[in-house]
Amino acid sequence: MPIRTGYVVASARGGLVNPNISGDVGAFEFEGWLPRTWVVGGQPGLDAGSPLRNLPIRPAATTRAGYAVASYLQDFYFRIHVYPRLLELGNLVTQQVRQVAVWNAWPDSSRQLIDTPVIGGSGITVTGPAPLPLSFRPLQERIFDVVVNTAGAPVIDAILTFEFAGLDGIPVTITGRRLQAWALPADWGSNIEEELSWLTQIQQAVDGSEDSEALREAPRRQWEFDVVADRRERRIIENAVYDWAARIWAMPVMPDRSELAADLPAASEAIALDHAHLDYVAGGLAMLWGDLQRYELVEIATTEPGVLGLARPTLQPWPAGTRVYPCRAARLAEAPTWRRRSDQVITSRVRFEASEPCDWPAVAPPAMYLGYPVLEWRADESDDPTASSLRAVEILDGDVGLVSIDDITGRAWAQQSHDFTLAGRSERSAHRSYLYWLAGRYQRLWVPTFADDVQQLELLTSGVSTLFVAAAGITAHLRQQPGRRHLRIERNDGTVHYREVLSSSELDADRELLLIDSPLGADLAPEQVRVISWMALSRQASDRVGITHITDSEGAARSRLSFVTVGAHEP
Template sequence: MSLEGIIPWGWAPDWGSGIREWLEWLTDTLPAHGGEEQRRSLRLGPRQQFEFRVLAQGSDRAWLESVLWRHGNGRFAVPLWPDALTLEAALPSGSTVVPVDPQGRQFAAGEPVALLGDSPRQIELAEVASVAGGVVTLAGATAQAWPAGTQVIPAPVARLDVPAALPRFTGQVASVRLRFEMDRPAAWPEEIGAAAYRGYPVLEEAIDWAEDPLVQLDRRSTTIDAGTGPVLVDDPVGAPLPLFRARRTLLSRSEIAAWRSQLFALDGRRGAIWVPSWSEDLLPAATIAAGSTTLDVHWCGVAANLAGDPMRRDLRIELIDGTVLYRRVTAVSELSASVERLTLDSALGVEVAPEGFALVSWLSLTRQESDVAEFAWWSGDVAQTTCSFRGFRHDV
């Protein structure tokens, strides 16, 4: 691509205010009367936005305002600050290979990369030719020498998504919050994860219990009320279409990259994934033999309320040794006032005493509730995100 006319953005963010990133897919969802869905994607890839705050003072503040005044509707090469790498040794002028490992970061062939020094004026843009072999190869040679400690940051072309507001602490200091939208659809390798059940992936990543996870039992019901007689409520699904919401804190680049790969594989609301409740839904009451297909649990009203419900028949069974098994409940009966018996579609294959179970949770087949995924970056290695999934009726 040509870098002509692209304005390099060199003002570093205020990390104390955090950095926000959004990925936005577009899905056409057609719900059936009975709770089934047909879904299709309407974009080649998600739109990507970055928002951060800049604190500028003195001549840097005046220069920043001048650039926004002149180029507020222009095309900027905006560094993706969480993906910054640092040169460990000096880089001579005329270099075409930058010795930084781009693995797990958003460097891409054909897009700009920024080399950034200690001030906004110390910046050079170059085009990425390839990111193979653990280095970033440039399409052309660097124009100047760069010392060790220089930041190397992917800097895709973007435009301001909303007009810049310039609140001032004083006549010399301004705190500016800016949101940029990238010119091109975002791209990332798709990888849904290794866990699978009945042909669909399973969400196995741990949630952050520092914020209470939510299970909301929404129903697709219609209330008919003329105001003069009885109220009629029509519930065509006959069961809730649950909403699951939980926060995740990603504590490493590998976790962040893996979650991004899952998001791209799910393709917004189009893809389906099994989501466990992460709760102690069933408490085993007796030892289960390796070849047994019956699981006795403490009474919790399963037989009276959930027997035959197609959306409450799949289990995630975690043992204390870390083994995770998935099974379908085919029948439920009450053995006594304190014990219920669940019949499973296949044996666990191992003898397990009640104390050998770590967690037995219901599984629900879901899709994402929203086409928008958000990352709240607190550093280059730590980000928070909120997962929201919606159950739907199925015949899997």
């Protein structure tokens, strides 16, 4: 029991005994006080073992039970801490070593680690600072190395458990995917074909209106190319495919090849590379390639302009001129068929399908008209464009009598195709962004025919909305139907006007008059006109788009798109 020393302050009435207290109060006795020692003037006043008397106080009449409120002390201490509890390896292309810290947070007792089992841990080993069992002193932390090798199951889904005597096991989840590099380059004697596949659900009403829903956030992506291998290369690639055919590969995106401008030392944490408009992504992979047996896969941490930051340093030096490819996780769509040109030479055409999302910035065409973008990227007409006017017809044929045909929507579904030639990385990148915006059949835009559909005959002054054109059956046949009531007027200087034809009339056998919705704001003479084309609100006719890579990204590529009108939505 603690003993507290103090002093009694003298009463204002002159002493310890107060004569003004009545006798009844003075006679009050209480035996429950804890013993205290009174000191008056430096001398003990009462015996330390005797209780105080004559004080009008008594103990509480009730007893209250309680409990200690939990605090940060109990939340953080008196347990084992393991961190991190999740090891996400991503795409494993080389051996990885990750560290796990284990801390005994008991401030007053030691704990003993008795085992570190790994369930589903093919190719995973755990090493600590000393053999097990291993004692942890109070508040001691130890570091363990988790080594994951490339040999093992293709999918890594393991649980490492730290088991301490007398305690529940503490799990650490390990996830990832082992990859085998495809190190045989494409044979550029033929083109590399790339396909992007979206998925759009379209419900069409009887009147031709459509309700569309995009079912994929990113397209499926495929590459198809030829390969040639001989002697040692043939044996290496055949054996690799024999072992890994159905698993995931780190496939170089062959068209996006670059070269190192300077030597890259071993243990480099970044690669100086102009990667603008190429398929490098943070968290993805890149390949430094020397030949079929000498290559290195690296994981990209950041993509700053002109620099690829690496998640781990490179393992070996690479000279200037070394090829660099972005890589995608992909699988063989089907086992390749080897054509044996001799006992040493094989050829084949292989097809890969990406097994990871392949995102790209989606950018709509910049020109706008009545709330929709306008396709202003002029097609390459070295191959003839095609055009057709389809009808949604239902044919009733009972094999007896005449055939009945019902034009369900009463609308023409004009379809046209355009080829685009892409030169250089910038154009290729812009076209890919445009494709990602289209998202297969999902988006709608204005598509001109880019043909000489309307011939202007007379001067159109700045404030006039009547256009005299050569007779072509516009009044008799088109009658401002969807797909044939909006004009794209292009001047020789490149200026483009978009106008709606409100009405038309035949003047004589050679001329028709078109009333457009607003004047052009400047005079337009027939000799100033490059082309006047119809344009229709359209979408892509297919969810699949192909890109033919004739050379690598610094050269040429071709893409062919087909569009179909959606007249019921046309403003």
